[in-house]
Amino acid sequence: MSSSILRALMTAGLLAAVSGLARGQVANAQTETRAATQGLVREVAAVASAGVPAWVAYRVPIVAGRRRICCGDSMSGGRCLLEGGGMVMDTGDERANGTRVALEPPASLLVFARIEAGGITRVRTFTPDCDIDAGGMRLIWLTGVSPDESVAWLSTLVTSSSDSDERHERVAKPAIAALALHNDGAADRALDSFVAPARPEWMRADTTFWLGSTRGDSGVAVLRRLIASDSSDKVREKAVFGLSISRSSSALPALIAAAKDDRNAHVRGQALFWLAHKAGEQAVAAISSAIASDPDTEVKKRAVFALSQLPKDEGVPKLIEVARTNGNAQVRKQAMFWLGQSKDPRAIQFFEEILSR
Numbered sequence: 001m002s003s004s005i006l007r008a009l010m011t012a013g014l015l016a017a018v019s020g021l022a023r024g025q026v027a028n029a030q031t032e033t034r035a036a037t038q039g040l041v042r043e044v045a046a047v048a049s050a051g052v053p054a055w056v057a058y059r060v061p062i063v064a065g066r067r068r069i070c071c072g073d074s075m076s077g078g079r080c081l082l083e084g085g086g087m088v089m090d091t092g093d094e095r096a097n098g099t100r101v102a103l104e105p106p107a108s109l110l111v112f113a114r115i116e117a118g119g120i121t122r123v124r125t126f127t128p129d130c131d132i133d134a135g136g137m138r139l140i141w142l143t144g145v146s147p148d149e150s151v152a153w154l155s156t157l158v159t160s161s162s163d164s165d166e167r168h169e170r171v172a173k174p175a176i177a178a179l180a181l182h183n184d185g186a187a188d189r190a191l192d193s194f195v196a197p198a199r200p201e202w203m204r205a206d207t208t209f210w211l212g213s214t215r216g217d218s219g220v221a222v223l224r225r226l227i228a229s230d231s232s233d234k235v236r237e238k239a240v241f242g243l244s245i246s247r248s249s250s251a252l253p254a255l256i257a258a259a260k261d262d263r264n265a266h267v268r269g270q271a272l273f274w275l276a277h278k279a280g281e282q283a284v285a286a287i288s289s290a291i292a293s294d295p296d297t298e299v300k301k302r303a304v305f306a307l308s309q310l311p312k313d314e315g316v317p318k319l320i321e322v323a324r325t326n327g328n329a330q331v332r333k334q335a336m337f338w339l340g341q342s343k344d345p346r347a348i349q350f351f352e353e354i355l356s357r
Contacts, residue, residue, distance in 0.1 A: 029134030054138035058145040062109035070130040079133040147184035163202035180210035212242030244274035269302035276306035308338035
């Protein structure tokens with residue numbers, strides 16, 4: 001075989017591989033590709049009008065960051081079953097289930113929607129490094145879908161759902177996730193609209209995770225506003241968790257503010273719990289301040305527990321200080337309990353000192 005023919009074959013193989021990665025590696029599908037010239041809504045309606053169960057898929061730019069999105073435990077031969085399990089988002093460098101090792105973070109998000117009986121019955125998201133088995137289903141790839149129209153369409157799937165049916169779990173929640181992963185300002189505006197006071201509690205609560213995990217400083221700003229103003233303790237508690245998973249530098253001050261100022265003792269306690277996982281001087285100071293100043297004994301006890309979750313070189317000396325000096329007997333007792341659980345030599349020495357008096 002001549003070198004020119006070999007180069008041509010190699011080039012063709014490389015182009016095929018690149019094309020496959022652009023769409024995602026999907027096997028066992030009755031595949032058709034269409035240009036979304038009528039717009040996403042009309043193209044989906046056209047597929048639905050055929051009356052045959054099918055998946056529609058397209059790709060949009062994904063938010064920056066190292067993340068791979070694949071599936072849970074629903075796999076076959078190393079491929080995710082499109083008709084099967086849920087979503088797993090890996091934000092580390094390790095290889096996730098059903099993925100190939102990628103040299104660079106993915107630039108695209110693949111959005112899949114299952115159509116049956118004229119409506120959307122499932123939404124799923126993947127990154128192109130996830131291998132997918134379509135289970136013999138009809139699959140229509142749409143090209144030329146803009147992020148703005150994707151966000152607008154996904155928003156209608158969210159707002160037309162309730163919290164009491166299967167559509168909530170299989171359409172609304174994954175649609176919020178898909179939307180939040182769009183690298184587009186329209187996604188910020190849509191998420192902000194989902195947490196407006198008039199929205200249902202479930203929608204506000206479900207949105208908080210994605211505001212924290214994907215939207216950076218803009219997400220933190222919305223979460224901070226929610227914690228300050230939302231009437232639901234559940235939503236504010238979820239917003240606190242959203243802050244705890246944010247990688248934005250503005251998240252820690254907002255979490256500390258929630259630990260100090262939220263009107264609900266349980267929410268303050270949850271903020272303290274997540275602060276313990278942040279560690280650092282600011283977090284330790286906020287936890288210590290709660291022990292000294294919070295008016296609710298249960299919050300003080302929660303703060304003592306937070307100290308026990310810190311690295312031992314930070315937490316154990318603080319626990320000893322609380323056990324030795326705090327004016328609240330219940331708080332001192334809690335500190336001594338967690339010192340006992342630590343099995344740290346400094347704790348043992350402290351107990352020996354107390355018992356020898």
